[in-house]
Amino acid sequence: MIVVSSPFRAACIQLNAGNDLSANITEVAAQIGAAAADGAHFIALPENALFMPASAAEARAHAKPEDEHLAVAALSDTASAAGVWLLAGTVAVAVDDGRLANRSLVIGPDGSVTARYDKIHMFDVDLAGERAYRESETYRPGEAAVTVDLPWIRLGLSVCYDVRFPGLYRALAQSGASMLAVPSAFTAATGKAHWHTLLRARAIENACYVIAPAQCGVHPGGRQTFGHAMIVSPWGEILAEAGEIPGRIEAQINPAEVAEARRRIPVLDQERPFTTPG
Helix, strand or coil: CCCCCCCEEEEEEEECCCCCHHHHHHHHHHHHHHHHHCCCCEEECCCCCCCCCCCHHHHHHHCECHHHCHHHHHHHHHHHHHCCEEECCCEEEECCCCCEEEEEEEECCCCCEEEEEECCCCCEEECCCCCEEEHHHCECCCCCCCEEECCCCEEEECCHHHHHCHHHHHHHHHCCCCEEECCECCEHHHHHHHHHHHHHHHHHHHCCEEEECEEEEECHHHCEEECCCEEECCCCCEEEECCCCCEEEEEEECHHHHHHHHHHCCHHHHCCCCCCCC
């Protein structure tokens, strides 16, 4: 059962981030300010929102511990100035084993970090005709699923490649999440094939809103991302979708719609334990 509260307005920002931290901060601050001025209460940024490195070496060179990170300080100041709740996409933070954590932060309107989630599933893949990706060589996988209570709804956190692992989202929904965040930098090839299907599936099977801010275009090092930031209803309807250029989408989030979707098809109440094949 979820506690139904009042509707609120969510904004999803789509970026073409580069490896100039100062320029990215300026662009993100402008986008957040504009969204807040238009009435958004909750604003979501994509993966690598303030720094898209050209290489793993560049990512390591610019990473700092969270409490020393210029990007975290800038995002906290921006959220506070705008008076909004902010999903700060992800920031690469230095951790104690010499690798980085791809960390998603939720920042309150007072500028304080209220939740942090380290991306669990590492994008270690070889795509035909594209570069190979080995996130685990640079990033330490997270180990814990995370939810956070916003004033209107409980939010479940995830990042990009996590979307291919439905068990994470079921655990978040079973823990009371009614909205799922998927800040992403999806490759152009995999985005074209799977992005819409995966996001709608996660929304439908858990009767949750899904908010998925995205990177788009060509980035330093030649990486190309898909764009198409989306907000999906708990019934699987696409409420708002961006294209392939930077911009912003918005939608009204109504927690009562989650309750109604779960009343109509109560999958979370009907799960049963089972044995796995031998």
